[in-house]
Structure formats: structure tokens, C-alpha cells
Amino acid sequence: MSKILITGATGNLGKATIERLLQMLSPNYIVGFGRQENRNKDLADKIEMKYGDFDDVASVDRAMEGIEKVLLISTVDHHRYQQHRNVIDAAKRAGANHISYTSVAIKDVQASLVNSHLESHIQTEDYIKGSGLSYNIFRNSLYTDVIPIYVGQHVFEQGIYLPAGSGRVAFALRSEMGEGIANALMQKGNENRICHLTGRELYSFSDIARVLSEISGKTIPFVDADPNTFPDKLKNLGVPERMIAIISGFTGDIRNKQYEIQSNDLEQLLGRRPSTLEQALKLIYH
Template identity: 30%
Template sequence: MPLNYLLTGSTGGLGSLILDYFTTHFPPTQESSTTNSITYAAASSNPSNSHRFTSKGIPFRTVNYDDPETLDVAFKDVENLFFVSTNTFDVEKRRRQHLNVVEAAKRNGVKHVWYTSLAFGGLGSNSKAAVQQAHYMTEDMLRESGINYTSIREGIYTEAFPLFLNWYPQSTTLYLPSASGKIAFTLRSELAEATAKLMLKGGHDKEIVLLTASEPVSMQDIVEVINETTHREVKIEIVDPETYVRVNGENDIGGKAEGFFRQLVGWFESIENGEAGFTDGLMGEVLGREPVTPREAIRGLLEKERDYTWHQNYSK
């Protein structure tokens, strides 16, 4: 029996929200994986996660990007594969993992791969951001494989704004290499909804699409929102890249090492060059409403929790 949708990354931030959309609109039953005319299954690399899904009537498949055998089992009879990019910074490891997924999808006759890419450079292919190169590489794999695909270039999560500022509730001065470049920050919750709707509607065959909020903001804009909303007096001090790496690496409240900030220097260069500021109207069309702007979203996060934090701002 065909499986209409296999949702990888179902224990992750974006993937779990997409699965929530499916279960809300197509409630699973304990008796069958058939849910109101569509079938779907959750997927994770860890088989021990199965019970958290099957206990709710949601079918589960193990998908380990490092193990082609699990991919062959998981991708059997799958029509639409939601392919979450791996989060490793090791480019060669990512290349190998993603190639395993693409080859297994082709081998098992997956009809449509929906890949989560990133929005640096908008719809073009000229971004210099190192993080974007891995996504270009995967898009090339998909294109060369001949299988049907849609690469969804998604805006940077608004919820992650503290990571880019290296802002913590106790911060007073933020040391950054630049602050005027703009980012089309986009709520992860809205990205999940739009991605789910995009997959359910179908189409966009062999296309690259861009999902973003409609208005980019700068780091300075965000600090103004922080100060207005929480009555703080946070300020930005612009420093050279080496000072940025050293000062933040030595004093980071979250315990992140200098290497982390050294990687972010490249991100800031791309942001300053306008690569993260691209916007597109597709997200509003898919949602049926205007996406929440970054200013509104950040204000909402801080009104709900004055001392808002983002988990990735802390070393594991």
C-alpha cells in the first residue's frame, strides 16, 4: 500500500511542527495508518523514538542517513518524502548523507522529494555563505538524479534571533562584526504550516521555491525591539572580526567556543552583502495570509517571555 508522505526529522523543531499539522488536519487512528484519505508516517534516525509516535496511532519508520539499508526499508512505497537537511557542519559527511538519501529515493521510486534548504541568496545560486554551499550541493544531486523534487529555501527562524546577536537576558553590550545587514527572519511555526500546505497541495515540480516573511530586519532593528519591549538598554558595539571571535569566545554565557563565532563571521559577511534579506510572496499565498513580520514576531516572543532564550545559543 502506498505511503503518501514520509516525514523525516519528526523529532526535530521544524519536522515535529509539520507532523503536528498533519495530525491536526488528518487525525490518525489506532486501527489503521489510513487517515482521512491520506497516509503518512513519522521518521527518525533513532528507532527508540518509535513508541512516542505509534502510541498515538502514527506509523513510524527508521531513517538513518548513514545507513542505506534503513533508507531502502523506510522509502518503500513512499510517494512524497519530506527530506530534512542534516545539521552537521562537516561538509563531506553531509554530502555523503544527502547522497545516500537521494540515491535511495531514486532506487525505491519515490515520486517527489521535498528538501529543506536555506534562503541565503534568495532564489539565485550565487551565495558565498559556507552554510548555503551544502544546500546548493544537495540541489545539484536532486537535479542530476532525475527524480522529481522541490527545494524549499526557508527563511532563517525568527525564534533564533538571540543566536545571531549572541544576546542573553543578562546581556548589556553585544559585540558584532556588523549590524546593518538585513535578514528575512521567518517564524518556524509558520514555515512548518506553509511547508505542510505546500506538500499537500503538490506541484512545484523540479523547482526551487522561497518561503520567507515579507520584511527583512537588521541586528540594530532587533535590538530596538528588545529595548522597547523589555525596557532594557542593550547596545551594539561594532568590532573587527578577530575581536568579535575572541571577545565572544572568551566571555560567551552559553559556553560556545571561538570556532563557533569564527564560522559566524562568514554568515555576517553574507548578511552584510544582502544575501539573507531576500523575500518572496509565496509564503503568504500558501498560508492565505501575510506572514508575521520579524518585528512583530520578536515582540511577541519577548512579551510572552521577557527573558526569552534560544536553545542553540547554549553549547550542549
């Protein structure tokens, strides 16, 4: 049986993937790699954990010892393409034969309002394809889990105010994406495949407001904010510049229908339908 290394193991997607792998595989075959020893400490009681940083090539090389499969969960650092290359190169040096990567499901990265943040996904995909390793690329839709960040902590009192227009997203739960990825890691015969991990249905923020209204018994309005003045409003609220750029950019991409991508890949990997928006939001706001 192949030893599998999960990077980003102390993060939410990494942990979800590991939890599913533990249902199918002896913990002796699972190795986690993370930055923070004090995060998700319970993982160290279940599997072998190694700690380091993608910028520290020696720590990545140590994590790769005896590894045959690697799941590279993308980082959020501004220089992540180089970090990803460090992992891919280390996998080759260690004699690994397969790498999987978590990318993004978007129609046109070049036209994205957060192009500078997303183009590294495409660069990483291309580097993997040219590495000589077999691969799976998981292009993930936006997580349902991040909806609370977009709508704010006072959504049930103030409603939703975003410049997202009528754009829709096939949101999916991070836990189900992790489960699907783990299932794919255990499968044979699906190498060199690109999977789009999305929900089954497309939802707008008007739909989110409707579902939150049904859940809460309150009327939650959605106000389509002016994209031109929205960043200034966030700035006046004390939101950091980098976060303003990210929120404005992603909601602008939603408005421009960049995330209107539907696929049944996640359903096939799960062996069941992914959670609906209502099911997921009930779980998040339980």
C-alpha cells in the same frame, strides 16, 4: 492518498511540518524518520516513526517502504551531501515519485563566509534536479527562532554585540515554515518549483535591538562589533572553535547583505502574512 515520509521528524522543523500535516491528513499516511528515539517521544503516539541514520543506507531503505513523497530536511553534518544522496537514491529505489528539500535562501553561496557549510545545499539541489523525481526546493531564510543564539542569553542586560553591520534578514519562524512546507506537500500542480521561504520584511540587528527594547521596556543597544577582533572575543569567552566559525561566518554574511532576499512564497503557502519581527519575538521571549 500518497504516503509521505518526513526526515528529521524529531527536530523542530520536522515536527512543525508533521503537526500541520496531521490537521489535513490521516496519520496513516504520515511516516517520520529520525535519529533519536528519546526525542519528541509524543510523535510516536501520533504517527508511524522509523529510526535510523542517513549514513545507514539499510535504515533509510526500510523507512522508504511504501512511500511516494519524501521531505528531506537537510542535516547539519559535515558530510551531508553524501547523506542527502543516500536519501534521494533510496527514494528512487523505493519507487517514490516526489522529493522536497529544505535548502537556504542566500544570494551567492560561493561568496559566503561559510561556503564550506552551505555549498552542499547547492550540490543537493542539483542532484535532486538530475534524479528524475519531481521536486520542490524550499530555500529557507534564517529562522527568527535562532536570534536568541546570536544575541546571547544576557541580551536584556548587556545588549547586542555582533559584527552584523546594517545587513538585514527576512527572518521567519520555523513553525510557519513547517506549516508552509506541509501545505505545499498537499498541493498538486506545483512540482519542480523553487520556493523562497522568507518573512515579508527585512530586519537588521538594530531593528532587533529596537523591538527587544519595546518588548522589555529597557534600552537594548546594538553595538556593531569589529569583524576582525570578534572571533578572539568569543574565544576568550570559551566558545568552541566550530561555533565561533559559524557565528562569525553567518554574521559576516549578514553584514555583506547575503540574506537580503524577500519573497511572498511563504505568505502564499500559509494563506496569510507571516509573523512580523515584533510578533515573533514576543512569542519567543514570552
